[in-house]
Amino acid sequence: MGLFNWGQSQEDKQEYEALKSELATLENRLDAFLAKLNERVDALLSGFIEEAPSVMAEDDRFGQAYYRFSSAMKGQAGSMREKLREVLEKQIEPVYSRYSDTLSAGSEGYSILHEWRHRCARKADEWEEQLQHRVDEATEQVERKDYEPVFAQMMNDYWQQCQLINCRQCGANLNIKQVYYYSAYVACSHCQTQNIFEPGTIARDIEHTARKLAEQRSKHFMDAHERRKREERSLYQQMHELQLTLSMEERVKRSGPKYEQLLSLESKRLQAESEAPELLDRYYRNIFDELTKLLPDLEEHHEKFFKSLQANYQRYESKRSTNL
Amino acid sequence: MGQNPLFEPIHGISLYDYSAANAKIANGVAVDAICSALGVETPVWEEASQGWVQRMQEDSEFIVISEMGVLFGQASEHPKLGHLQPVAGAGNAQNLDRLATDRYFYEELSGARTAAYEAGLDGAKWIQDNYGISLGDFQQVAMQWMEQQRDESSEETLEYVNYMDAKRQEYAKRFADENGGNIADDVEF
Numbered sequence: 001m002g003l004f005n006w007g008q009s010q011e012d013k014q015e016y017e018a019l020k021s022e023l024a025t026l027e028n029r030l031d032a033f034l035a036k037l038n039e040r041v042d043a044l045l046s047g048f049i050e051e052a053p054s055v056m057a058e059d060d061r062f063g064q065a066y067y068r069f070s071s072a073m074k075g076q077a078g079s080m081r082e083k084l085r086e087v088l089e090k091q092i093e094p095v096y097s098r099y100s101d102t103l104s105a106g107s108e109g110y111s112i113l114h115e116w117r118h119r120c121a122r123k124a125d126e127w128e129e130q131l132q133h134r135v136d137e138a139t140e141q142v143e144r145k146d147y148e149p150v151f152a153q154m155m156n157d158y159w160q161q162c163q164l165i166n167c168r169q170c171g172a173n174l175n176i177k178q179v180y181y182y183s184a185y186v187a188c189s190h191c192q193t194q195n196i197f198e199p200g201t202i203a204r205d206i207e208h209t210a211r212k213l214a215e216q217r218s219k220h221f222m223d224a225h226e227r228r229k230r231e232e233r234s235l236y237q238q239m240h241e242l243q244l245t246l247s248m249e250e251r252v253k254r255s256g257p258k259y260e261q262l263l264s265l266e267s268k269r270l271q272a273e274s275e276a277p278e279l280l281d282r283y284y285r286n287i288f289d290e291l292t293k294l295l296p297d298l299e300e301h302h303e304k305f306f307k308s309l310q311a312n313y314q315r316y317e318s319k320r321s322t323n324l
Numbered sequence: 325m326g327q328n329p330l331f332e333p334i335h336g337i338s339l340y341d342y343s344a345a346n347a348k349i350a351n352g353v354a355v356d357a358i359c360s361a362l363g364v365e366t367p368v369w370e371e372a373s374q375g376w377v378q379r380m381q382e383d384s385e386f387i388v389i390s391e392m393g394v395l396f397g398q399a400s401e402h403p404k405l406g407h408l409q410p411v412a413g414a415g416n417a418q419n420l421d422r423l424a425t426d427r428y429f430y431e432e433l434s435g436a437r438t439a440a441y442e443a444g445l446d447g448a449k450w451i452q453d454n455y456g457i458s459l460g461d462f463q464q465v466a467m468q469w470m471e472q473q474r475d476e477s478s479e480e481t482l483e484y485v486n487y488m489d490a491k492r493q494e495y496a497k498r499f500a501d502e503n504g505g506n507i508a509d510d511v512e513f
Contacts, residue, residue, distance in 0.1 A: 075442025182370035311384035
């Protein structure tokens with residue numbers, strides 16, 4: 001108990017050194033463990049990026065093979081995450097519990113132990129965050145596709161196919177002039193017979209592809225929205241750190257250079273906070289405007305769909321209260 | 325519900341028809357058989373289907389999709405579609421009955437299905453191959469349990485969630501062993 005109550009005996013010093021040494025050894029092992037996991041993440045993601053194109057090339061129209069392939073990659077990433085959590089639970093936490101029961105609160109040993117635990121947890125959190133970021137990045141890289149030529153080709157194939165459709169009764173060309181996304185009755189202009197036109201899988205995928213293309217054309221608004229949200233968070237964090245350094249006088253009088261700096265940050269933060277939802281709104285508005293350009297016959301539905309979506313994302317908008 | 329225009333039938337196809345038909349289609353019943361039982365031609369069914377999808381997209385309160393979930397779980401009681409079975413047969417009735425009455429069995433298979441997908445397998449097919457339960461039947465039972473979950477206490481829900489996750493991990497280990505292990509199994513602390 002002596003050492004842990006700030007004793008100065010030789011035995012205390014030895015115990016103190018032993019504690020520091022044990023913690024340092026475990027932390028070094030954690031660093032090495034994370035480095036080894038990173039090597040596996042490198043292998044996992046480079047394999048994913050390399051093989052994905054061939055999986056996609058041979059896939060069905062629903063992308064089921066790619067879905068399984070990417071799920072497997074995410075499953076492996078998840079297994080590494082679980083392995084790390086197990087290390088924290090079985091290697092780090094028991095050591096923390098063992099010492100925290102014996103060290104006096106407020107002692108140097110206690111403080112070293114707490115900081116060590118906090119550092120280990122932060123390293124694990126940062127590693128997980130980085131893993132998620134890399135998985136997202138790799139997925140985006142693999143799934144990135146220019147939908148302009150894909151959509152153009154689809155429409156071209158559809159219209160070419162329509163030219164070949166004749167009336168089942170008189171054989172005249174049905175002269176199809178509109179996009180049918182699914183089977184539909186089409187009347188023959190010569191003999192008035194009702195034909196059932198089955199437009200096939202291309203037409204069934206037109207709406208989905210148009211949506212992807214409209215999202216692609218609107219992405220710059222989403223990027224700007226996310227950028228503004230990140231800026232707002234960063235400004236809020238800067239304000240929080242600055243607030244911690246304010247003197248009592250500055251707090252009470254609400255004045256002084258630091259307080260001025262705080263107000264300046266708040267003004268920028270408010271601007272970012274108000275612009276972020278506007279940009280999100282422009283993103284969705286633009287998607288539906290583009291969709292209507294691509295598929296004009298669905299304009300009425302696009303408008304209703306947009307209003308429904310807008311009602312939902314606006315429902316969850318919130319603003320911070322900084323109370324300056 | 326009767327007053328809400330969002331629930332008006334489309335070309336005579338009600339939300340119950342649409343929901344039960346989708347449960348049957350997910351179960352392997354052919355669209356032709358559905359149309360025949362409902363007494364409509366394919367173009368009518370397809371336009372009505374498209375209409376119901378659009379209604380759900382336009383419904384900001386999610387009441388249509390929520391009601392569809394309930395009706396999806398009642399497909400077997402639908403007067404015109406309830407009796408329809410896929411050509412391949414009704415599957416394993418005993419396992420299906422257990423899935424609908426034994427919550428832990430349902431949670432186990434849910435965990436196994438997630439683990440299967442995370443191992444790069446087709447989770448729905450794995451359940452079909454090992455327990456004779458089709459995706460459609462599984463989803464129907466899932467809807468029943470989701471309905472029941474509304475009346476559960478948070479402790480009960482948590483217990484089922486934990487049970488499912490424990491099973492997911494158990495099956496994940498099993499699938500990993502069958503596939504030669506996970507990528508970082510040999511990384512030691």
